[in-house]
Amino acid sequence: MGIRNRMNDSVAFRTTIFVVFVVGLILSVFGLWQVHQVRKVMVDEVHRQANRSMDGTIKVIDDRISDVETAVHTAAAYADLFAFDDKDCYHLLERLITHNEDIAAVTLLYRENYFPSHGRYYAPTVYDDPATKVLQHDEIGGPEHDFCYLETDSNWIYTNVKESGYWCLPYLDSMSTKRPMVTYSVPLKEADGSIYAVLCADVDLMWVKTIIDEAKPYPYSRVSVISRDEQFICHPDSSCILSVNALQLAREKGNRKSVELMQRMLRWEKGSDTMLAPPHVLTDNDDMPKDEVTGNQIVYFAPVERVMWSVSFSIPEREILKTPDQLQRSMIYFLVLMLVLVALLLFFVIHLHLRPLKLLADSTREIAKGNFYVPLPVITTRDEVRHLRDSFEEMQVSLSRYVHELKTTTAMKASMESELKVASDIQMSMLPKTFPPYPERDDIEIIGQLTPAKAVGGDIYDFHIRDEKLFFCIGDVSGKGIPAALVMAVTRSLFRTISAREAAPERVMTQMNEALADQNESNMFVTMLVGVLDLPTGRMRICNAGHNVPLIVSEEVSSMTIDSNIPLGVMSDWRFTSQETFVSPQTIIFLYTDGLTEAEDLEHGQFGEQRMKEVALRMLTENDKTPNSLLEGMDNAVKAFVGDAEQSDDLTMLAIQYTKEHRDVRLRRELTLPNDVQTVPQLAQFVDEVCESLGFDMSLTMQMNLALEEAVVNVMTYAYPKGLAGDVNIVAEANDVRLKFTIIDSGLPFDPTAKEEIDTTLSVEERPIGGLGIFLVRELMDSINYERIDGKNVLTLRKKLTAIPQ
Amino acid sequence: MKTTIYEKDGSMVAVFEGRLDTAAAPQCEQDMKPLIDCAGRDIVLDCSALDYISSSGLRLFLGVLKSAKPKGVHVFITGMNADLRNVFAMTGLINLFEFKE
Numbered sequence: 001m002g003i004r005n006r007m008n009d010s011v012a013f014r015t016t017i018f019v020v021f022v023v024g025l026i027l028s029v030f031g032l033w034q035v036h037q038v039r040k041v042m043v044d045e046v047h048r049q050a051n052r053s054m055d056g057t058i059k060v061i062d063d064r065i066s067d068v069e070t071a072v073h074t075a076a077a078y079a080d081l082f083a084f085d086d087k088d089c090y091h092l093l094e095r096l097i098t099h100n101e102d103i104a105a106v107t108l109l110y111r112e113n114y115f116p117s118h119g120r121y122y123a124p125t126v127y128d129d130p131a132t133k134v135l136q137h138d139e140i141g142g143p144e145h146d147f148c149y150l151e152t153d154s155n156w157i158y159t160n161v162k163e164s165g166y167w168c169l170p171y172l173d174s175m176s177t178k179r180p181m182v183t184y185s186v187p188l189k190e191a192d193g194s195i196y197a198v199l200c201a202d203v204d205l206m207w208v209k210t211i212i213d214e215a216k217p218y219p220y221s222r223v224s225v226i227s228r229d230e231q232f233i234c235h236p237d238s239s240c241i242l243s244v245n246a247l248q249l250a251r252e253k254g255n256r257k258s259v260e261l262m263q264r265m266l267r268w269e270k271g272s273d274t275m276l277a278p279p280h281v282l283t284d285n286d287d288m289p290k291d292e293v294t295g296n297q298i299v300y301f302a303p304v305e306r307v308m309w310s311v312s313f314s315i316p317e318r319e320i321l322k323t324p325d326q327l328q329r330s331m332i333y334f335l336v337l338m339l340v341l342v343a344l345l346l347f348f349v350i351h352l353h354l355r356p357l358k359l360l361a362d363s364t365r366e367i368a369k370g371n372f373y374v375p376l377p378v379i380t381t382r383d384e385v386r387h388l389r390d391s392f393e394e395m396q397v398s399l400s401r402y403v404h405e406l407k408t409t410t411a412m413k414a415s416m417e418s419e420l421k422v423a424s425d426i427q428m429s430m431l432p433k434t435f436p437p438y439p440e441r442d443d444i445e446i447i448g449q450l451t452p453a454k455a456v457g458g459d460i461y462d463f464h465i466r467d468e469k470l471f472f473c474i475g476d477v478s479g480k481g482i483p484a485a486l487v488m489a490v491t492r493s494l495f496r497t498i499s500a501r502e503a504a505p506e507r508v509m510t511q512m513n514e515a516l517a518d519q520n521e522s523n524m525f526v527t528m529l530v531g532v533l534d535l536p537t538g539r540m541r542i543c544n545a546g547h548n549v550p551l552i553v554s555e556e557v558s559s560m561t562i563d564s565n566i567p568l569g570v571m572s573d574w575r576f577t578s579q580e581t582f583v584s585p586q587t588i589i590f591l592y593t594d595g596l597t598e599a600e601d602l603e604h605g606q607f608g609e610q611r612m613k614e615v616a617l618r619m620l621t622e623n624d625k626t627p628n629s630l631l632e633g634m635d636n637a638v639k640a641f642v643g644d645a646e647q648s649d650d651l652t653m654l655a656i657q658y659t660k661e662h663r664d665v666r667l668r669r670e671l672t673l674p675n676d677v678q679t680v681p682q683l684a685q686f687v688d689e690v691c692e693s694l695g696f697d698m699s700l701t702m703q704m705n706l707a708l709e710e711a712v713v714n715v716m717t718y719a720y721p722k723g724l725a726g727d728v729n730i731v732a733e734a735n736d737v738r739l740k741f742t743i744i745d746s747g748l749p750f751d752p753t754a755k756e757e758i759d760t761t762l763s764v765e766e767r768p769i770g771g772l773g774i775f776l777v778r779e780l781m782d783s784i785n786y787e788r789i790d791g792k793n794v795l796t797l798r799k800k801l802t803a804i805p806q
Numbered sequence: 807m808k809t810t811i812y813e814k815d816g817s818m819v820a821v822f823e824g825r826l827d828t829a830a831a832p833q834c835e836q837d838m839k840p841l842i843d844c845a846g847r848d849i850v851l852d853c854s855a856l857d858y859i860s861s862s863g864l865r866l867f868l869g870v871l872k873s874a875k876p877k878g879v880h881v882f883i884t885g886m887n888a889d890l891r892n893v894f895a896m897t898g899l900i901n902l903f904e905f906k907e
Contacts, residue, residue: 680829680860681825699889706860713828763902767902772864775897776897
């Protein structure tokens with residue numbers, strides 16, 4: 001199978017087959033035409049020969065019959081010299097038979113009662129005895145001889161032979177030889193013109209067969225002669241002679257064509273026709289080889305008008321076509337031989353010429369395997385193959401160059417992709433991703449989720465707690481991909497940096513805007529929402545920069561009413577405004593980017609705010625109000641809505657639940673000090689008492705002391721500038737969970753938490769003398785929180801109670 | 807709060823007793839003046855009787871160290887209790903001073 005396929009696929013094979021086919025076709029057509037022509041010429045030639053032969057035969061027969069006629073007429077002319085005597089008449093008869101070899105017997109038939117001495121009939125006859133070759137005399141007149149009764153009434157002789165000679169119908173010799181005979185009769189007349197006798201010459205017709213046999217053009221030709229009474233004078237089957245009616249035979253044994261032929265012959269026409277087995281020349285029991293006369297026979301026929309005979313002979317068509325058939329056969333042998341030779345030669349030559357191509361193909365396969373430097377076959381000719389080889393060499397060179405370039409490019413691309421992956425990882429690592437983020441806290445639960453549309457996205461969310469304030473933000477950078485991700489990273493850093501020292505969201509936003517709008521050449525902008533939730537009080541301030549309004553899920557689902565402002569980075573010097581609201585416990589603040597509401601399904605329908613609210617409402621009715629279930633429900637709803645559609649935009653959600661619970665205050669002490677650092681010992685005493693009643697040990701008591709001293713001294717120093725008097729009120733409260741110190745003053749607005757932290761790793765020379773105070777407070781307390789409430793600075797310090805005090 | 811300064815084995819020794827808080831700091835700063843002015847002698851800050859120190863006190867200690875360092879004077883702290891030492895650790899000052907038992 002494989003080899004056969006290879007053969008079929010080879011150009012040499014296909015071309016050879018094609019050429020052999022075409023050449024074979026042309027030669028066959030030409031050969032057939034040639035054979036046809038030869039055949040035609042042959043048939044024409046045979047036809048001409050046959051006609052000529054037929055004409056000759058007819059002439060020979062006619063001549064010999066004419067000779068008989070002439071002899072009989074001549075004898076008749078001088079018959080009166082002998083005929084009047086019953087003995088002398090034999091001389092006449094002897095002379096006639098002697099001088100004509102075709103005449104077998106001669107009879108003089110006298111009129112009835114011509115010689116009364118001889119009775120009614122007197123018919124002296126002379127015949128050539130075939131046995132002895134001696135002339136015999138006989139008298140055949142009288143009833144004992146058939147002769148007188150040949151034609152029912154002997155009168156016929158006188159009636160038929162009245163004018164001149166008459167050829168009777170052929171008959172069989174009455175003698176033992178039973179040869180076909182025919183008789184020519186001539187009347188002998190007296191001076192008054194009356195007929196006194198008839199001179200009859202019997203002609204043996206055996207020579208007719210001899211003549212025709214000699215004249216027949218082919219050895220396998222069949223011959224026959226038919227008389228005017230439709231009897232055979234001559235036939236290949238001698239038993240048919242003068243015993244079978246030719247027309248009847250044709251009707252019985254032949255086909256329609258042979259009947260027609262017979263009818264034409266009996267109309268004494270001349271011609272030829274072709275047919276299968278005409279019965280008048282072919283019989284079942286002739287003595288010739290049958291296989292030579294099968295098939296079509298061409299029958300030639302012509303009349304001998306003198307005696308009204310029709311001579312015909314047949315030629316087997318096969319015999320005629322033997323030569324052209326032989327020619328055809330030898331031509332076929334020659335053609336086949338030639339085609340085989342041409343095929344072999346052609347195959348060899350093409351194969352020889354294509355050999356370099358095969359070598360070239362082998363080289364190509366090597367190149368395809370990656371071996372670009374494989375040597376190409378050497379081709380010495382200057383033909384197309386050489387041209388191909390040269391082109392191929394050029395291709396090889398450029399291919400190796402190209403592949404080299406491709407490798408470099410691919411490597412670059414791969415490194416870019418891995419960098420992109422790293423970028424994505426970095427971006428994701430910027431986002432808070434440990435949930436719950438504040439497991440130690442019981443007042444806040446947060447969960448966030450960012451699903452980028454591309455590897456790196458432009459969405460952002462972040463949150464952190466500083467000084468008992470939750471700073472959170474959500475934003476969407478215009479555009480997607482790396483540029484958006486870069487801006488996102490910058491935005492996030494800005495948020496972290498600015499919110500580390502600013503507690504008011506509108507100030508955070510304003511500063512971020514200044515930073516982003518400065519030299520914003522790429523015209524990127526960020527829609528953003530920054531909120532600050534004061535955890536002790538539940539007071540929330542939110543500043544919106546063109547972002548989607550958050551959803552508030554309390555007892556019901558509602559959108560917050562806040563100013564839109566403008567997106568960050570669009571315009572500098574914009575004063576952002578913020579709104580304030582109190583968040584009741586258990587309320588969930590749900591923040592999202594437009595990737596949620598504008599999530600598209602396959603028909604480009606959008607998820608929309610309505611569906612989002614429905615998800616929140618369902619959660620409410622199912623009484624499962626947690627940030628986790630809200631986010632999960634939202635995520636499932638969006639996924640179900642979007643189906644198989646590709647995510648078109650980054651999708652970010654942030655859910656914050658305020659879970660502060662009210663606790664009973666177990667201990668409350670209060671102390672009011674004047675604005676004087678010399679009162680610090682009183683503060684120490686106050687703290688000692690508080691710590692003692694809470695069962696704190698020495699070490700913890702010292703820490704509380706230190707923290708309170710630093711905080712209060714800070715307030716005394718900075719809230720009240722030099723020379724300004726005022727009070728500082730200190731309240732200590734403790735419940736089951738924590739101890740809280742609230743330091744309240746009526747001085748200038750002063751947020752100690754906004755002070756920058758000190759670097760504890762600096763050397764002696766670099767280390768500033770001051771700034772340690774607030775740092776120590778942060779270190780020693782769990783949280784520090786500043787609020788400006790009703791024109792007063794309110795600073796809150798908290799310390800978690802590790803063990804339940806007695 | 808009581809601050810005593812004396813010489814011992816060629817070193818300046820300052821002994822602190824009681825609470826070094828913001829209220830006591832100004833007086834203590836006055837008492838520590840000799841430490842700032844001295845030259846060529848190592849300084850030993852004896853804290854074995856010190857109960858408490860706030861950032862004001864830390865500032866004084868740092869001031870001594872800052873003036874001593876250019877003069878090649880070593881400042882040692884001795885006898886400091888664990889709680890105070892913890893404060894030093896928190897603020898990173900523990901890396902700047904040399905502690906002695």
